[in-house]
Amino acid sequence: MDLNIPVSLFIFLLSIFIYFRGKKYPNPLPPGSLGLPVIGQSLELLKALKADEVEKWFQEGINKHGPIWKANLFGYPTVVLHGPAANKFIYTCDSNVLARHDTTSILLAFLVKVMANNESVYSNIVREHEEIAMSKPSGEALTWDDLTKMKYSWRVASEVQRINPPAVLTFRRAMQDIEYGGFAIPKGWQKHAPQPPPFCLVAFGAGPRMCPGVEFAKMETLVMLHRLVTQFTWELVNKDESFKRIPLPEFDQGLLVRITPIKAS
Numbered sequence: 541m542d543l544n545i546p547v548s549l550f551i552f553l554l555s556i557f558i559y560f561r562g563k564k565y566p567n568p569l570p571p572g573s574l575g576l577p578v579i580g581q582s583l584e585l586l587k588a589l590k591a592d593e594v595e596k597w598f599q600e601g602i603n604k605h606g607p608i609w610k611a612n613l614f615g616y617p618t619v620v621l622h623g624p625a626a627n628k629f630i631y632t633c634d635s636n637v638l639a640r641h642d643t644t645s646i647l648l649a650f651l652v653k654v655m656a657n658n659e660s661v662y663s664n665i666v667r668e669h670e671e672i673a674m675s676k677p678s679g680e681a682l683t684w685d686d687l688t689k690m691k692y693s694w695r696v697a698s699e700v701q702r703i704n705p706p707a708v709l710t711f712r713r714a715m716q717d718i719e720y721g722g723f724a725i726p727k728g729w730q731k732h733a734p735q736p737p738p739f740c741l742v743a744f745g746a747g748p749r750m751c752p753g754v755e756f757a758k759m760e761t762l763v764m765l766h767r768l769v770t771q772f773t774w775e776l777v778n779k780d781e782s783f784k785r786i787p788l789p790e791f792d793q794g795l796l797v798r799i800t801p802i803k804a805s
C-alpha cells in the first residue's frame with residue numbers, strides 16, 4: 541500500500557497540533573488536555589456514545605475541569621462549553637456544523653418503537669390518520685393541508701426527538717480567535733455545548749445554522765407514518781430492543797418489524 545498519503549496527512553495534522561500548542565493568546569486556553577495528536581479523546585467519546593453515556597462523559601469533564609474545558613474530538617481541538625449562556629453562544633454562531641442525512645430514518649425508528657410500546661399513543665395516531673384518510677377520495681395523494689392536520693403525530697415525533705435527539709454532536713468552528721468566559725478559543729478550533737437547557741427541543745439545532753431540512757424531515761416523517769398506520773398492521777419483533785450511539789443512534793438488531801398490508805375491502 542502507498543503510505544505517502546497517510547504519512548503526509550499525519551505530518552500535516554501534527555504540525556497543526558504543534559502550532560496550536562505553541563501559539564500565545566491574550567487569554568489562557570481552557571483547562572483540559574488535547575491528548576494524542578489527531579485521535580485525542582475521540583475514541584473515549586465514541587465509547588461513551590456507544591454505551592449511551594455521552595452526558596456522563598461530558599459531566600466528568602465538568603467535574604474535572606469546570607464548565608469550560610478543552611479536548612481533541614474527531615481530529616479538531618475542541619472547547620466544550622456548559623450552561624444556558626453557552627448554548628446561546630454556540631447556536632448563534634455562524635459557522636460550520638456536523639449534519640447527516642440519516643436523521644429522519646432514525647426519528648422514524650424511534651417513533652415505531654414508541655408506538656409499539658404505548659397503546660394509547662398508537663391509537664391516537666391511528667385515529668388522526670384514519671380521519672384524514674376518510675376525508676379524501678380513496679387513493680388521492682396527501683396534500684400539504686393534510687399534513688397540517690397531523691398535529692398530534694408531530695407532537696409525538698417532537699417528544700421522541702427531545703428524549704432521543706437523532707443528532708447529538710453539533711459542533712461550530714471558530715472562524716477567528718475569540719474569547720469566551722475568560723478563555724481563548726483559537727481560530728479553527730471547534731466549539732461544542734453538550735447539554736441543551738432542560739426540557740428544550742433542539743433536535744434541529746438553532747440559530748443561523750439551524751437544520752434547513754426541518755420541514756422536509758417533517759413531511760417525510762408524517763407521510764411515512766400515514767402510510768404505515770393506515771395501510772399496514774405491524775408489530776415489533778423485539779419490543780425491548782436497545783440501541784447504541786455510534787455516533788448516531790442505531791438499534792442493536794435494526795428494529796425488525798413484522799408487517800402485513802391491510803387488504804382493501
Ligand code: HEM
Pocket residue numbers: 631636637638639640641643644647701705706707710711742743744745746747748749750751752753754756757
Ligand atoms: C429528523 C430529521 C433531522 C434532524 C433531527 C436534523 C438535525 C440537524 C441538526 C441538529 C443540524 C445542525 C444544526 C445546528 O448546528 O444548529 C442539522 C443541519 C443540517 N441539516 Fe438536518 N436534520 C434532519 C433532517 C434533515 C434533512 C431531511 C435535510 C435535507 C433535506 C437536512 C439538511 C441539513 C443541512 C444541509 C444542515 C447543515 C446546515 C448548515 O450548516 O447551515 N437535515 N440538521
